Amino acid sequence: MTGAHGIFLFSYGTLQLESVQLSSFGRRLAGKQDAMAGFRKTLVEITDPDVLAKSGERFHPIVIPVDDLNEIVEGTVFEITADELAAADRYEVSDYKRVEVTLRSGLKAWVYIKAQD
Numbered sequence: 001m002t003g004a005h006g007i008f009l010f011s012y013g014t015l016q017l018e019s020v021q022l023s024s025f026g027r028r029l030a031g032k033q034d035a036m037a038g039f040r041k042t043l044v045e046i047t048d049p050d051v052l053a054k055s056g057e058r059f060h061p062i063v064i065p066v067d068d069l070n071e072i073v074e075g076t077v078f079e080i081t082a083d084e085l086a087a088a089d090r091y092e093v094s095d096y097k098r099v100e101v102t103l104r105s106g107l108k109a110w111v112y113i114k115a116q117d
Contacts, residue, residue, distance in 0.1 A: 007085055008109035010034060010101065012041060012075035013061035014054075015088060023054045024091045025084045031076035035104045036111065039063040039073045044095045044114070051093055062095060064114045077109050085110065 011031075014020050021029050044062040046052055051060075063073050080088070088110075089098065096112035103109055 007080050007082060008077050008103075008107050009080050009085065009088060010036060010075055010077045010103060010109040010111040012036075012063060012073045012111075014057060015078075015091070016076050017055060019056065020054050020091070024087045025080070029078040029080065029084075031078040033074070034077040034107065034109075035072045035074045036063075036101050037069045037072055037104065038065055038067070039113065040066045040071050041073050042114075046093060048093050051091065054091065062114050063111075072104075077103060077105070077107060088112075 009015070015024075016031075018028055021027065041061050041063050043059045046055070046058055046060050052058065092098070092112050095115055097115040098110050098112055100108055101111050
């Protein structure tokens with residue numbers, strides 16, 4: 001990954017789906033496998049009709065921070081534009097908040113985690 005856009009987005013869930021990428025960004029994103037430590041994956045029920053239509057899934061993965069750095073969440077890191085990051089913000093429902101993390105590869109990337117307990 002070249003870093004030409006300088007914005008990296010890590011997805012462990014529905015943003016990896018071609019249907020979600022095409023409807024949110026208008027293109028299929030190229031990415032590579034990566035992971036983040038110190039998080040645990042669980043599920044959240046989605047009720048937003050637009051998100052349900054794009055993903056086709058009622059339950060989406062969501063991650064919460066944990067104290068154990070041995071807990072790893074696998075996913076894909078994508079290089080995106082600022083406009084695409086704004087589109088990702090619009091796609092994610094209020095259960096999520098965007099934070100920056102350092103991935104196993106050393107890349108700093110945005111990721112959506114659980115907004116609150």
